[in-house]
Amino acid sequence: xxxxxxxxxxxxxxxxxxxxxxxxxxxxxxxxxxxxxxxxxxxxxxxxxxxxxxxxxxxxxxxxxxxxxxxxxxxxxxxxxxxxxxxxxxxxxxxxxxxxxxxxxxxxxxxxxx
Amino acid sequence: xxxxxxxxxxxxxxxxxxxxxxxxxxxxxxxxxxxxxxxxxxxxxxxxxxxxxxxxxxxxxxxxxxxxxxxxxxxxxxxxxxxxxxxxxxxxxxxxxxxxxxxxxxxxxxxxxxxx
Numbered sequence: 115x116x117x118x119x120x121x122x123x124x125x126x127x128x129x130x131x132x133x134x135x136x137x138x139x140x141x142x143x144x145x146x147x148x149x150x151x152x153x154x155x156x157x158x159x160x161x162x163x164x165x166x167x168x169x170x171x172x173x174x175x176x177x178x179x180x181x182x183x184x185x186x187x188x189x190x191x192x193x194x195x196x197x198x199x200x201x202x203x204x205x206x207x208x209x210x211x212x213x214x215x216x217x218x219x220x221x222x223x224x225x226x227x228x
Numbered sequence: 229x230x231x232x233x234x235x236x237x238x239x240x241x242x243x244x245x246x247x248x249x250x251x252x253x254x255x256x257x258x259x260x261x262x263x264x265x266x267x268x269x270x271x272x273x274x275x276x277x278x279x280x281x282x283x284x285x286x287x288x289x290x291x292x293x294x295x296x297x298x299x300x301x302x303x304x305x306x307x308x309x310x311x312x313x314x315x316x317x318x319x320x321x322x323x324x325x326x327x328x329x330x331x332x333x334x335x336x337x338x339x340x341x342x343x344x
Contacts, residue, residue: 146330148331148332156336156337157232157319157334157335157336157337158273158319158321158332158334159334160331160332160333163330163331165330173331202271204271204273206273208330212261212325214261214278214280215261215323215330216263216275216278217275217332218275219265219272219273219274220272221270221271221272222271222272224271
């Protein structure tokens with residue numbers, strides 16, 4: 115069965131510090147991968163998605179970046195965090211190509227920038 | 229562009245009763261999919277049910293059913309026989325397929341509280 119891992123689970127970082135969040139998927143090949151952010155009490159905002167190694171699409175211009183160095187690994191990074199980067203970061207995967215292609219989410223990382 | 233609107237920030241329901249969570253959507257695409265996810269306090273997003281724009285029958289998954297009214301662009305979630313464990317945030321989402329974009333657009337969510 116497929117499993118998605120995210121770490122760390124929680125993170126407290128000072129403004130201006132770097133960030134690296136990691137997401138890995140097990141039990142599937144060539145998944146579509148996604149990074150979402152959820153602000154407190156809000157819905158999910160798509161940040162990046164990837165359909166293959168090295169292929170990254172950015173949805174929202176900001177100080178975050180994403181990379182996919184391996185088929186089942188997706189990394190979210192920042193060189194200098196802002197207060198507005200605080201939130202709940204969710205990684206998701208899917209493997210379909212039609213309209214169904216439901217996404218399955220990881221446990222999330224709760225980031226607080228102080 | 230796609231947009232999902234969930235007009236109920238919070239809902240209460242008595243245990244064992246049915247509840248309907250509203251969702252309306254806006255898209256110019258002819259082919260699209262509609263999804264509902266549940267987010268308990270732990271934060272994980274749990275996929276509940278899917279409806280395709282060309283599906284003629286309303287989707288059902290156990291106690292969940294989707295009341296799809298295409299002309300009204302609504303995709304309401306119906307939970308029958310509510311249980312205490314149903315208390316959570318519920319999000320409606322859409323994927324519009326005409327442009328080939330794979331990502332989901334989410335609504336702002338509805339917080340459901342099931343009372344004993």
